[in-house]
Amino acid sequence: MSPKNDQDERLIGVIDAGTRTVQFCVFRTSHTKEIAKHTIDITTAVPQEGWSEQDPKEILNAVKSCMEIVVNGLGADLVKNIVTLGITNQRETTILWDKTTGEPLHNAIVWNDIRTDSTVDKILAKVPDQNTNYFSKHCGLPISPYFSAFKIKWLMHYSPHVKKALKTNTCLFGTVDTWILWNLTGGVHNGKHYTDVTNASRTFLMNIELLNWDPYLLRYFNIPESILPEIKSSSEIYGKVGDDWPLKGVTISGILGNQQSSLLGQRCLKEGQAKNTYRSGCFLLYNTGNQRVLSTHGLVTTVAYKLGDEPAVYALEGSVAVAGTAVKWLRDNMGFLKDVSKDTESLAKEVFNTGDVYFVPAFKGLYAPYWRKDARGIICGLTAFSTKQHIIRAALEAVCFQTRDILEAMNKDCGIPLSKLRVDGKMSENDLLMQLQADISGIPVIRAESEDITALGAAMAAGAAKGIEIWDIRSGEAELVPIHTFLPTSTTNERDARYKKWKMAVQRSLGWAVPKKSNVMTEERYRMLSSLPGCLYLIISFGMLALSEFLQELEGS
Numbered sequence: 001m002s003p004k005n006d007q008d009e010r011l012i013g014v015i016d017a018g019t020r021t022v023q024f025c026v027f028r029t030s031h032t033k034e035i036a037k038h039t040i041d042i043t044t045a046v047p048q049e050g051w052s053e054q055d056p057k058e059i060l061n062a063v064k065s066c067m068e069i070v071v072n073g074l075g076a077d078l079v080k081n082i083v084t085l086g087i088t089n090q091r092e093t094t095i096l097w098d099k100t101t102g103e104p105l106h107n108a109i110v111w112n113d114i115r116t117d118s119t120v121d122k123i124l125a126k127v128p129d130q131n132t133n134y135f136s137k138h139c140g141l142p143i144s145p146y147f148s149a150f151k152i153k154w155l156m157h158y159s160p161h162v163k164k165a166l167k168t169n170t171c172l173f174g175t176v177d178t179w180i181l182w183n184l185t186g187g188v189h190n191g192k193h194y195t196d197v198t199n200a201s202r203t204f205l206m207n208i209e210l211l212n213w214d215p216y217l218l219r220y221f222n223i224p225e226s227i228l229p230e231i232k233s234s235s236e237i238y239g240k241v242g243d244d245w246p247l248k249g250v251t252i253s254g255i256l257g258n259q260q261s262s263l264l265g266q267r268c269l270k271e272g273q274a275k276n277t278y279r280s281g282c283f284l285l286y287n288t289g290n291q292r293v294l295s296t297h298g299l300v301t302t303v304a305y306k307l308g309d310e311p312a313v314y315a316l317e318g319s320v321a322v323a324g325t326a327v328k329w330l331r332d333n334m335g336f337l338k339d340v341s342k343d344t345e346s347l348a349k350e351v352f353n354t355g356d357v358y359f360v361p362a363f364k365g366l367y368a369p370y371w372r373k374d375a376r377g378i379i380c381g382l383t384a385f386s387t388k389q390h391i392i393r394a395a396l397e398a399v400c401f402q403t404r405d406i407l408e409a410m411n412k413d414c415g416i417p418l419s420k421l422r423v424d425g426k427m428s429e430n431d432l433l434m435q436l437q438a439d440i441s442g443i444p445v446i447r448a449e450s451e452d453i454t455a456l457g458a459a460m461a462a463g464a465a466k467g468i469e470i471w472d473i474r475s476g477e478a479e480l481v482p483i484h485t486f487l488p489t490s491t492t493n494e495r496d497a498r499y500k501k502w503k504m505a506v507q508r509s510l511g512w513a514v515p516k517k518s519n520v521m522t523e524e525r526y527r528m529l530s531s532l533p534g535c536l537y538l539i540i541s542f543g544m545l546a547l548s549e550f551l552q553e554l555e556g557s
């Protein structure tokens with residue numbers, strides 16, 4: 001399949017819109033290494049504790065700039081060989097916009113935002129036995145602020161712009177793939193309002209068996225189907241790049257959520273194969289073939305991919321909210337290191353172990369397999385002997401222990417223990433982390449020595465689409481990703497003793513965050529306050545404050 005010369009080269013472009021960065025890469029058909037790439041950082045705003053927002057326009061501008069820079073750098077001879085495009089993206093992040101103006105109606109609410117905690121509490125209070133998995137037979141997911149439906153609901157309730165657009169029937173919803181595709185294919189001028197099954201499977205609104213919007217869930221959340229995109233496969237022609245973009249007229253034929261995309265990039269095409277991606281968060285996906293395995297141990301059922309008309313392939317997923325973010329926190333908030341990629345490993349290696357320090361980085365609660373939004377971060381086991389090196393090492397071990405939590409759950413759900421773990425993602429470049437992972441989980445860790453496994457998956461899907469057919473995903477002709485293997489050096493007893501201690505640390509992190517009344521200035525609260533004369537409001541507020549302080553003193557005495 002190798003091209004004879006530059007003229008024969010068939011190229012695939014990929015837009016990779018992650019949480020921290022947007023990039024555009026170009027791959028040669030059936031080759032794992034991209035030939036060109038440009039990356040731009042994305043800003044994340046934190047308007048309140050636990051909130052996380054991004055500007056949808058900034059995402060689009062970054063996509064456009066990355067494409068422009070790569071296209072200009074490649075030169076006309078190679079650019080004309082770009083046959084098609086793929087899109088891969090951060091999942092669950094929720095964008096609502098106006099279809100007549102193309103303007104976002106609010107900032108994007110990012111996947112790890114926990115503003116919908118109280119909505120989740122209300123729903124949990126209503127379902128039998130407060131069962132987190134009450135809806136999983138419909139959508140495969142546990143009740144958690146992580147998923148898009150809760151974010152859509154919040155926007156419908158709190159954003160006046162969204163309310164207005166719903167009334168005028170001009171509101172559209174999309175995850176980041178849909179927002180990019182709609183704009184890329186014309187926007188207000190007939191932009192394609194589509195998503196793919198992998199992204200739809202993270203919204204909490206798609207029926208995991210039928211792969212369409214679930215009428216029961218739409219009714220439950222009171223979300224009109226008219227705002228939702230059409231669900232397509234992960235590999236088919238969706239449309240063509242519109243006039244205002246570089247690569248005008250080129251088709252777009254692959255869309256996958258980024259974790260599913262790296263599963264494909266790692267070629268985990270067979271049932272029983274799994275990969276773990278270490279980035280800001282950490283996501284372990286296990287291919288369960290055409291079978292939907294509903295987890296009874298805290299994992300998520302998700303669509304791994306669907307290639308055109310072929311039946312969907314499913315995966316069990318273990319999602320860890322905080323992996324690399326903990327190291328970034330040690331840099332930015334604690335000042336323990338200067339450069340994440342250069343200093344983390346060397347500092348952690350200055351000590352032989354963590355000195356019995358454990359770090360549970362539950363900054364926004366714990367995802368799989370616990371699904372406890374009341375958990376908060378703890379560092380425990382500190383003594384006068386502990387140093388920042390011990391804590392940095394404990395942050396790395398935390399990622400490995402969280403992965404072991406997921407592996408244990410996966411082994412119970414699937415019955416056959418995983419015999420090796422394929423890994424990728426920026427954080428996996430840390431050799432010590434990979435060795436710790438092998439030692440803590442007791443299985444070989446096989447690292448893909450290629451940075452862009454995530455983008456590679458979307459390139460494969462785009463190239464395989466009917467009508468494009470320049471990448472045969474299952475053929476052995478494709479270049480193999482180079483690998484490096486880390487073998488376990490620990491004994492079962494050592495592993496199990498340390499894991500037991502980790503579980504004790506997790507127990508101590510639970511139940512820390514108590515539900516608090518929202519202090520968001522909602523429309524309702526604004527109306528209520530503005531209907532009171534100003535001085536009356538002040539008198540009542542001061543009165544209430546004085547009364548609460550008096551009661552607190554009484555309680556304390």
Ligand SMILES: Nc1ncnc2c1ncn2[C@@H]1O[C@H](COP(=O)(O)OP(=O)(O)O)[C@@H](O)[C@H]1O
Nearest residue numbers: 018019020279280324325328341344426427430
């Ligand atoms: N060598 C390293 N050791 C430990 N953590 C690292 C290392 N390199 C990067 N990281 C962490 O990995 C994450 C980078 O992942 P990246 O792919 O850039 O981000 P994202 O998932 O946010 O799109 C950051 O959170 C960073 O702290």
Ligand SMILES: O=P(O)(O)OC[C@H](O)CO
Nearest residue numbers: 018019090091111279280
């Ligand atoms: O861009 P990442 O690596 O942070 O990906 C985030 C996941 O898709 C969230 O589910």
